[in-house]
Amino acid sequence: MVIAHGIGGRQDLPIPLEVLMIGAALAVLASFAALGLTWQRSKFRADAGRPVPAWLQAFADSRVTRTVLRLVGVLGTLATIVAAAFGPSGNANPAPWTVYVIFWVGLVFASLAFGPVWKLLNPLRAVHRGIALLSGGKPLARYPAGLGYWPAAVGLLAFTWMELVAPDRVEGWALLTWFSIYAAVMIVGSTVFGTEFFDKADPFEVYSSFIGRMAPIGRHEDGHLVFRNPFDGLVGLRPAPGLVAVLCVMLGSTAYDGFTRSPWWVGQVQDGPLPPTLMSTLGMFALVLIVAVTYWLCTYSAGPGGPGELAHSLIPIAVGYLIAHYFSLFFYSSQSAFILWSDPFGTNADYLGVGDFAVNFELLPVWLLAVVRAGAVVAGHIFGVFSAHDRAVALLPTRRALTGQLPLLLLMVFYTVGGLFLLFAT
Amino acid sequence: MPSVRVLVPVLALSLLAVSACGGGDEPETAASTPAATATAPQTPDAAPTDTPATPAFDGEEFTVTITGSKVAPRPSIQKVAKGTKVRITVTADADDELHVHGYDKSAALKAGEPATVEFTADVSGRFEVETHGAHLLLFTLQVS
Structure with missing residues (x-):
């Protein structure tokens, strides 16, 4: 991205043409395999998995672990607020780096490795605990089932809009404004509806829990932790209002980010008749809408429940995009963030002793980055295609299973080849 | 001709x-x-009235003019080989700050006066050359 003019600085070189070709070929091949050569009866189960060793379960559930994680979340948030409020302006401040790189991009990797981690770190859950202690803690109302994930979809759209469009996105006041509104909504919501509000309406918890379904470790409904394959985790995501919307925002905003790296688009925005911010906003909303409409059209053929039933298969595709776009950013810019935390107030302090350290942008070989980026998109595609196939054969009678899943399969090929092309051309 | x-x-x-x-x-x-x-x-x-004659430069030169929010030439990707010397000269019609991302090279832009940054492109990747005040992308420098 630059997750902004301001953060990041270095962007990846385009992937070589050979990598694009090999990636696209693999994606098409996997799609045919999913269609023809595989199982005809659904085999992924949300209750599958091998139990983890007892010590790991005890460690994960212990009060100490929980308290430490919550403290990390609360203290990290407080430090970021202080830096945003009192530190230097713009990208000399560690706060925007912490929010956009460590928190937002780091959340993808942490969730992919450990599951829905934000639930354990979320500082607003601590605030809610505090309020509940004072008030007695009884929710005033039940969370309306019809609301589903819609608040999270809106929240994610609002956050990605700030990340990718807002002109002053790296300024402390902008971050503080956005997160104050978000926190106010979350605190009021959780006071009224209880902690279920965080599960369904908090954009970051929903984001983390969706991506966390691909983690090698998962939790069954009875509380037992298991090692499981990503397919079994994904299949546990059941249709709900707003589910498709969340995924369309995830896919559309990441695609917009790739798209806006092209100088062609920037030229359109800078030279166009509309104010740049309005033009960028329209561009981002348009991509989210394109994803939504194409997905809806291609899954409705599997029945009216199709869009919701197949939505989990979009998660790996979104995760593939996210890794492709943010892997090197995370690798390099988390170092920048660390360096800035050594002097958060611009007073020439060196609290962490890394003030002289400079990020070496040559640490990751160019070929490795190309393979990781294209590989992530293709791997996401393969996971997506097989997840969709498995749900399609469960959903549809055998003779219709093939035709019912074909449109979505073609759409996934389109997303993947399009995604690879973005990595190649921009 | x-x-x-x-x-x-x-x-x-x-x-x-x-x-x-x-x-x-x-x-x-x-x-x-x-x-x-x-x-x-x-x-x-x-012709610019206050540009001194520049000495020979054995690298890639890029010249950009900013008028309001218009960037000429239009933003594009400019490729240079790693190790090339790069000189970027920018003339803007308003005061601003020129910034080369990644390399972190800056120059103050005074309205109507060309400003120049010069560096050796020794880190591969893509780097945006932009103005900090108006948030305008001038071009993307691709070093490989």
């Missing part, structure tokens, strides 16, 4: 250099920088 077009601004620059320095020690270096003429105006009276 090209040789004539090249000569006009070179002559203009040489004359300016002569009159500015009050001596005649610069003309031959000015004449040896064909790159400087690539985007230079074609008539002497439209």
Whole structure:
């Protein structure tokens, strides 16, 4: 991205043409395999998995672990607020780096490795605990089932809009404004509806829990932790209002980010008749809408429940995009963030002793980055295609299973080849 | 034809250099920088009035003019080989700050006065060259 003019600085070189070709070929091949050569009866189960060793379960559930994680979340948030409020302006401040790189991009990797981690770190859950202690803690109302994930979809759209469009996105006041509104909504919501509000309406918890379904470790409904394959985790995501919307925002905003790296688009925005911010906003909303409409059209053929039933298969595709776009950013810019935390107030302090350290942008070989980026998109595609196939054969009678899943399969090929092309051309 | 077009601004620059320095020690270096003429105006009276003649530069030169929110030439990807010397000259119609991301090179832009940053492109990747105040992308430098 630059997750902004301001953060990041270095962007990846385009992937070589050979990598694009090999990636696209693999994606098409996997799609045919999913269609023809595989199982005809659904085999992924949300209750599958091998139990983890007892010590790991005890460690994960212990009060100490929980308290430490919550403290990390609360203290990290407080430090970021202080830096945003009192530190230097713009990208000399560690706060925007912490929010956009460590928190937002780091959340993808942490969730992919450990599951829905934000639930354990979320500082607003601590605030809610505090309020509940004072008030007695009884929710005033039940969370309306019809609301589903819609608040999270809106929240994610609002956050990605700030990340990718807002002109002053790296300024402390902008971050503080956005997160104050978000926190106010979350605190009021959780006071009224209880902690279920965080599960369904908090954009970051929903984001983390969706991506966390691909983690090698998962939790069954009875509380037992298991090692499981990503397919079994994904299949546990059941249709709900707003589910498709969340995924369309995830896919559309990441695609917009790739798209806006092209100088062609920037030229359109800078030279166009509309104010740049309005033009960028329209561009981002348009991509989210394109994803939504194409997905809806291609899954409705599997029945009216199709869009919701197949939505989990979009998660790996979104995760593939996210890794492709943010892997090197995370690798390099988390170092920048660390360096800035050594002097958060611009007073020439060196609290962490890394003030002289400079990020070496040559640490990751160019070929490795190309393979990781294209590989992530293709791997996401393969996971997506097989997840969709498995749900399609469960959903549809055998003779219709093939035709019912074909449109979505073609759409996934389109997303993947399009995604690879973005990595190649921009 | 090209040789004539090249000569006009070179002559203009040489004359300016002569009159500015009050001596005649610069003309031959000015004449040896064909790159400087690539985007230079074609008539002497439209030539920049305060640009001193630049010495020969053995690298890639990029010249950008900003008028309001219009960037000329339009933003594009400019490729250079790793290790190339890069010189970026920007003239803006308002005060701003020129910034090369990643390399973290900056220069203050004064309205109407060309500002230059120079560095060796020794880190591979893509780097945005932009203005900090107006948030305008000038071009993307691709080093590989």
